[in-house]
Amino acid sequence: MTAIRTSAQVERRARWVTALLLGPSFLWYLALLVVPLAVVVVFSFGERAPAGGYQAGFTIANYLNLPARSAAFRNTLLLAPLGTIVCLLAAYPLAYYLAIKASPRLRLFLLILVIVPFWTSFLIRTYAWMFILGGRGLPSVIEWLGLGEVRLINTPLSVLIGMVYGYLPLMVFPIFVSLERLDKRLIEAAADLGSNPWRSFLQVTLPLSAPGVITGCMLVFILLMGEYLIPQLLGGGKVFFIGNALVDLFLQSRNWPFGSAVAMSLVIIMLATVTVYLRVTRRYGAGRDVSLL
Amino acid sequence: MDRKEFIHHMRRWQKGSISRRQFLGVTGLGLATAVLVKAMPELLAPRQAFAGDLGDRVSLSTWPNYHDPKNFEDFTAKTGVNVEVNVFGSNEEMLAKLQAGGTGWDLFVPTNYTISTYKELDLIEPLDLAMLPNYDPASMEKRFVEAGMIDGKTYAVSKDWGTTGYAVNTKKISEKMTSWKDFWDLAMGKYSGRAMVHDYQLTTIGNALKYYGYSFNSIADKELADAEKLLLAAKPHLFAINSDYQPSMRNGDAWLTVCWTGDGKQMHRDLPEIEYVIGKEGGEIWSDFYAVPKGAPHRAAGYALADFLLTPAVNAKEVQAHGYPSADARTNKLLPKELLEDPIMYPAAELLAPLEFGAAATLTNPARAEIMARFKSA
Numbered sequence: 001m002t003a004i005r006t007s008a009q010v011e012r013r014a015r016w017v018t019a020l021l022l023g024p025s026f027l028w029y030l031a032l033l034v035v036p037l038a039v040v041v042v043f044s045f046g047e048r049a050p051a052g053g054y055q056a057g058f059t060i061a062n063y064l065n066l067p068a069r070s071a072a073f074r075n076t077l078l079l080a081p082l083g084t085i086v087c088l089l090a091a092y093p094l095a096y097y098l099a100i101k102a103s104p105r106l107r108l109f110l111l112i113l114v115i116v117p118f119w120t121s122f123l124i125r126t127y128a129w130m131f132i133l134g135g136r137g138l139p140s141v142i143e144w145l146g147l148g149e150v151r152l153i154n155t156p157l158s159v160l161i162g163m164v165y166g167y168l169p170l171m172v173f174p175i176f177v178s179l180e181r182l183d184k185r186l187i188e189a190a191a192d193l194g195s196n197p198w199r200s201f202l203q204v205t206l207p208l209s210a211p212g213v214i215t216g217c218m219l220v221f222i223l224l225m226g227e228y229l230i231p232q233l234l235g236g237g238k239v240f241f242i243g244n245a246l247v248d249l250f251l252q253s254r255n256w257p258f259g260s261a262v263a264m265s266l267v268i269i270m271l272a273t274v275t276v277y278l279r280v281t282r283r284y285g286a287g288r289d290v291s292l293l
Numbered sequence: 294m295d296r297k298e299f300i301h302h303m304r305r306w307q308k309g310s311i312s313r314r315q316f317l318g319v320t321g322l323g324l325a326t327a328v329l330v331k332a333m334p335e336l337l338a339p340r341q342a343f344a345g346d347l348g349d350r351v352s353l354s355t356w357p358n359y360h361d362p363k364n365f366e367d368f369t370a371k372t373g374v375n376v377e378v379n380v381f382g383s384n385e386e387m388l389a390k391l392q393a394g395g396t397g398w399d400l401f402v403p404t405n406y407t408i409s410t411y412k413e414l415d416l417i418e419p420l421d422l423a424m425l426p427n428y429d430p431a432s433m434e435k436r437f438v439e440a441g442m443i444d445g446k447t448y449a450v451s452k453d454w455g456t457t458g459y460a461v462n463t464k465k466i467s468e469k470m471t472s473w474k475d476f477w478d479l480a481m482g483k484y485s486g487r488a489m490v491h492d493y494q495l496t497t498i499g500n501a502l503k504y505y506g507y508s509f510n511s512i513a514d515k516e517l518a519d520a521e522k523l524l525l526a527a528k529p530h531l532f533a534i535n536s537d538y539q540p541s542m543r544n545g546d547a548w549l550t551v552c553w554t555g556d557g558k559q560m561h562r563d564l565p566e567i568e569y570v571i572g573k574e575g576g577e578i579w580s581d582f583y584a585v586p587k588g589a590p591h592r593a594a595g596y597a598l599a600d601f602l603l604t605p606a607v608n609a610k611e612v613q614a615h616g617y618p619s620a621d622a623r624t625n626k627l628l629p630k631e632l633l634e635d636p637i638m639y640p641a642a643e644l645l646a647p648l649e650f651g652a653a654a655t656l657t658n659p660a661r662a663e664i665m666a667r668f669k670s671a
Contacts, residue, residue: 072670135546236533240670251386253662
């Protein structure tokens, strides 16, 4: 017999190979994502054991109790989008300059400056901000300049500053990449056709960098929604995020079922916002690769 | 041997064409190591002597600013066991970690009111006192060790004890403060934005209860409701809710804070203007213990570390470093007189009298947990 196979056989074989190659990542996904999430769902309908922890049961009391954490939801839902927007506003000009204006040598130098902080522990960098924003840091400089007495540390503003500082690189890189790939002849063409620079930015550059903007916003927003460390250190335990509420519920109150209900709500809120966001932005990103999504 | 030749041998060893022993022999590294070992016997000899029994590491879970790091170094030099230290902010957190399992701790430092809970949940083992030859129950002050005894068995041995008062920066605060009422009134009034409270329901709610003169341990609905009202009213005026208050107090951002004995002592030692106050209405007296979790992976090393730290000469160094008084008469004998007379560490009897030990029911009470969470997320 010759080794000629029918197209159906080839297809079947290809399907087998695909399944075999995808198997490990599927198991990984199942064991580390689906199963734990299922556990959280089950816990969220349970009861708190008398000495803390989880006790089997079925109640929706945990979900009805969610308003008791409304301040945490409010802080997160206000500061996470705000942080994302400030990041975007700060990152876009920087990425634009890096990708389009800077000379190759300067570009490399500036890119390194953006990357280097990533090599230091995030915790240490946040501690540094505690000193900068603390009484002996920036406020004493402001006072010395005669601009009055200010309190920066342990306020929503210090949390916002910390978040923008911490996540800016994650916004810069995707935008930088999409702008760098941009075919500069398109801008020249726009100019040849009589478009002024501002108009060609709005009609050519900005839409073509949309995939980077979308990716950057998603990355930053999702991470900010789950943020814990920055509110804890720069908010002094006073600017409470959902992440902080979760740590408290699991570690201090030891109310695992309520903690699970809060965690599930966070997942649901995130899924909903991200879906809406992608729907709205799809027409900009359509047909282009929105990397990481 | 030149560099090229050395690299050649290293590559051969990496590829597996020669054995490690051959590699060490040919390059002379083996000889160098042997000479090094001989030159520093105090470093390596005990390691060999103990290696079989203790292993090379021990994991200790404890509180911030609570040990003399030098003692850990001495322990490692003596036994070859490296000490890995985890620091916690509250007993609830410690309990939650142990309850979740798989902590890998060999020794930890629970507070008096938690020990019965640990025993009920079957998370700690009765101690094998034969493995703690340096611990002498007869020399211990009874009221600080009895929480470690349940049904005649010793589940935990005393580390030290202390009080929960508050620290005041007298350079910034001129008022003479003596009570919890002073603390809360000034925190919400004249010194708004300058006070810190613990990230810990037991002490923060307890001392809010003291404002009204209620018991530190109260779990009565009405009294807790009053305490919550005070906490919620105070929150906008607080500088922070954090149990690690030394940095903010030392750099002058915070001027008063709920504070434990040793932190008060440490700050006062370095900055004499920071004074320690025990509220005259009362508040908390407590004692901390060493306990061994069930299933400790390096159990023998955990016992060895506890035994080492309880040795009076070592414990005296601990006390001088952390500033918490010891319940051990043998240790106290070795302390300088000025420590034993220090009013922060050994307060006057009339201040000690109204203080209460925290109760297990207070720790596990869900209403108190929920009030603390509402206070923090308000």
